Amino acid sequence: xxxxxxxxxxxxxxxxxxxxxxxxxxxxxxxxxxxxxxxxxxxxxxxxxxxxxxxxxxxxxxxxxxxxxxxxxxxxxxxxxxxxxxxxxxxxxxxxxxxxxxxxxxxxxxxxxxxxxxxxxxxxxxxxxxxxxxxxxxxxxxxxxxxxxxxxxxxxxxxxxxxxxxxxxxxxxxxxxxxxxxxxxxxxxxxxxxxxxxxxxxxxxxxxxxxxxxxxxxxxxxxxxxxxxxxxxxxxxxxxxxxxxxxxxxxxxxxxxxxxxxxxxxxxxxxxxxxxxxxxxxxxxxxxxxxxxxxxxxxxxxxxxxxxxxxxxx
Numbered sequence: 001x002x003x004x005x006x007x008x009x010x011x012x013x014x015x016x017x018x019x020x021x022x023x024x025x026x027x028x029x030x031x032x033x034x035x036x037x038x039x040x041x042x043x044x045x046x047x048x049x050x051x052x053x054x055x056x057x058x059x060x061x062x063x064x065x066x067x068x069x070x071x072x073x074x075x076x077x078x079x080x081x082x083x084x085x086x087x088x089x090x091x092x093x094x095x096x097x098x099x100x101x102x103x104x105x106x107x108x109x110x111x112x113x114x115x116x117x118x119x120x121x122x123x124x125x126x127x128x129x130x131x132x133x134x135x136x137x138x139x140x141x142x143x144x145x146x147x148x149x150x151x152x153x154x155x156x157x158x159x160x161x162x163x164x165x166x167x168x169x170x171x172x173x174x175x176x177x178x179x180x181x182x183x184x185x186x187x188x189x190x191x192x193x194x195x196x197x198x199x200x201x202x203x204x205x206x207x208x209x210x211x212x213x214x215x216x217x218x219x220x221x222x223x224x225x226x227x228x229x230x231x232x233x234x235x236x237x238x239x240x241x242x243x244x245x246x247x248x249x250x251x252x253x254x255x256x257x258x259x260x261x262x263x264x265x266x267x268x269x270x271x272x273x274x275x276x277x278x279x280x281x282x283x284x285x286x287x288x289x290x291x292x293x294x295x296x297x298x299x300x301x302x303x304x305x306x307x308x309x310x311x312x313x314x
Contacts, residue, residue, distance in 0.1 A: 017042035020158065024115070025179045028159040037146070040155040046182070047152065050112065050226075053219035056211070063207040065199065066216035069192070073221045074228075075261075080107035081119075081229055082261050082288040089120040089168060093276040094292060094304040102173050110188045112222050113229065115178025117168050121161040126233075127273060130248040137233035140249050148234035149227070185222075192217040228259050236266040243280075244271035254285070262286030272311045276304040280312055 016027040017040055060066075084104040087093040096104070105116045113119060122136075129135045136142065136151035151157055160178060168174055177184065196213030199206050240251030250270040257264025257279065265278040265286065279286030295301040 014042055021046055022182055023179060024118070024158065024160075024181050031155055031159055037150075038155050039150075039153045040158070041153075043155065043158065044153045050219060051223055053215065054223055056215045057220065060209075060212040060215045062216065063212060065206040065208045066196075066212045069213060070216040070221035070224075073217055074225050077107060077111040077221075077225055078228065078261050079288060079291055080104050081111050081113060081225075082263050083292055084108050085111075085113070085116055085119045086123065086263070087276055087278075087288070087292070089116045089165075090123040091274050093274055094296075094301050096301055098171070100300050101171075105174055105177055106184060109177050109181055109184045111225055111229075112185045113226065115160070115181040116174055117162070117165045117178040118160040118181070120168065121164040122157070124164040125161060127270075130250070130270065131237070137237075138249075139234050139237050144234050144238070147237070148230045185218075189214060189218045229263075231256050232260060232263045232266055236264060240264075240267070242267050244268070246270045252284070257285055261291075262288040272307060274305055275307045275311075277307055280307050 012027075019026040020028075020043055084101075085108045088096065088101075088104070108116055108119075126135055126137050131138045131140045133141055136154070136157060137147050139147040141147075142151070162169055193210040193214045195210075196208050196217075197210035199213075200209040236251055236253050236256050237249040238251070240253035240256075242251055244267055246267060248270055250267045252267045253264040255264065256266075262278050262285065263269075265280065265284050268280045268284070269275075269278045276292055277286055277289040278284075279289065289304075292301050292304055296304060
């Protein structure tokens with residue numbers, strides 16, 4: 001018996017969802033944009049698996065080496081997200097040469113938060129339509145859970161909105177990272193496992209091995225990093241103070257700023273988004289900005305956009 005047209009269509013949709021685990025551009029032209037809250041369960045299985053993988057900690061245990069690796073990778077990748085995915089690719093708040101642009105895109109992609117063009121395009125859309133119905137990050141419009149993590153499971157949010165990032169789409173290396181956005185995270189996972197296996201042989205006193213380094217360095221560190229980043233979309237539009245009367249619900253939150261290396265000064269950011277600095281006052285800790293300044297001393301970053309005095313006054 002021949003399959004019906006609907007069965008054939010459903011099978012094709014299923015297969016494409018699997019293919020998109022490795023090639024995010026596969027069949028994206030066929031994804032309906034009007035179905036904003038339809039979850040593609042097949043497509044998000046890797047995201048679910050990432051969270052389930054954290055439970056393996058009860059099997060592998062812990063060691064100071066593994067925990068230190070997890071913390072170190074959290075901080076390095078958080079800086080790549082906040083400094084480059086956000087302040088550089090999304091807002092062009094400073095400049096770097098093509099080599100460093102590529103290197104930090106690689107580290108950012110290893111955060112398992114998709115490609116730099118996808119990330120920047122979604123963020124620019126968020127700023128353009130903040131707290132309006134089309135802003136999928138808005139807890140005001142869609143509630144906490146959808147603004148925090150639910151929108152990442154929606155089929156309509158998988159494609160990259162290239163119209164927002166045309167200046168970055170001219171770089172083939174960024175296009176490759178953006179399209180095959182699971183390759184580098186898989187490489188990181190393999191390297192962590194291999195490193196743990198080697199350490200078990202050459203430095204057994206460290207008390208770690210391949211599975212333990214994989215669970216702590218990849219699964220746990222990545223999941224905590226993901227949810228910390230997502231708090232800016234959700235919690236930082238719900239809890240905190242408002243220095244500036246912006247046309248949205250953005251807030252400043254010192255705890256979230258500490259957790260995300262400075263992103264928690266979100267009301268400041270929505271007031272003036274193109275500054276390399278989001279902690280506008282000296283007491284507003286903005287670690288990402290301090291690191292960008294240090295990189296400027298090293299000749300890696302340049303032309304960091306300041307906060308004009310007129311903007312500080314509101």
